[in-house]
């Protein structure tokens with residue numbers, strides 16, 4: 001069949017800046033006496049952030065994101081502009097409680113010594129309170145989850161809402177509004193066999209190449225616009241639709 005991308009997908013491509021963006025909250029004003037507008041649902045986060053992680057996210061997005069990037073991959077705008085050396089990729093680093101305590105201790109030790117040999121610390125320490133650094137460091141465990149994949153499920157969530165839920169649906173069951181115009185049903189991630197078999201590479205390839213490159217479906221080839229890291233973020237996120245594929249999320253105690 002003819003390859004068609006719903007208008008909503010094209011619009012979302014046109015309006016997506018590269019920064020970390022909260023998905024827009026769509027609020028439809030109600031006229032008295034009018035029938036209620038259909039509820040706009042949005043795919044949930046891969047796991048519920050704790051209050052501390054929420055606070056750390058705010059610090060991360062204001063003070064760390066410019067270098068460390070949306071998913072912690074070390075590709076923030078300051079790095080891409082060549083202003084700072086890349087901090088390296090944190091998505092597969094472990095941030096256990098003891099790792100975070102070690103990072104916090106190193107930060108506090110460096111606080112008295114703004115050496116130009118340590119550009120990271122010199123820049124960050126001159127503008128941030130220790131408590132805020134600690135919150136952001138704690139958030140890294142949530143951002144790098146799951147460490148077994150080179151992607152961040154949290155970062156994948158934002159792209160899923162913008163680019164995937166129109167077909168695959170907010171619950172991942174393949175029932176988004178775009179599914180109605182497709183001959184071939186979008187995959188249901190809650191029962192997907194590739195993910196259940198933990199064949200993450202095959203899911204990656206499918207997203208990158210799309211249906212046209214695989215078996216002629218209406219699944220767009222996302223590799224033309226998403227970087228490999230962003231596709232791994234999506235693999236991590238869609239894996240969260242089936243319990244048991246990914247290990248328990250940090251802070252959830254599940």
Ligand code: HEC
Pocket residue numbers: 059060063064065066067068078084085086087088103118119120121123124128132133136137140
């Ligand atoms: C100006 C750019 C920049 C900013 C802003 C920045 N970082 Fe970094 N970060 C780096 C660089 C470069 C490195 C690697 C070299 C180094 O440690 O100096 C790094 C390394 C790290 C590491 C790894 C340390 C280790 O143990 O290997 C952590 C954790 C980290 N940063 C956390 C943060 C947090 C949390 C923030 C925000 C509060 C932040 N960074 C803000 C540039 C930055």
Ligand code: HEC
Pocket residue numbers: 004005006009159160163164165166167168178182184185186187192193194195203204206207210211214215216217218219220222234235238
């Ligand atoms: C235009 C509708 C549409 C959009 C938008 C869309 N998909 Fe799909 N997707 C499909 C269809 C249809 C299939 C099933 C047909 C097939 O497998 O070729 C599919 C299949 C898949 C599969 C394969 C599952 C399997 O077991 O084979 C993955 C993974 C996937 N999509 C991920 C995504 C991700 C991630 C996004 C967002 C970046 C996305 N899709 C956006 C329509 C869409």
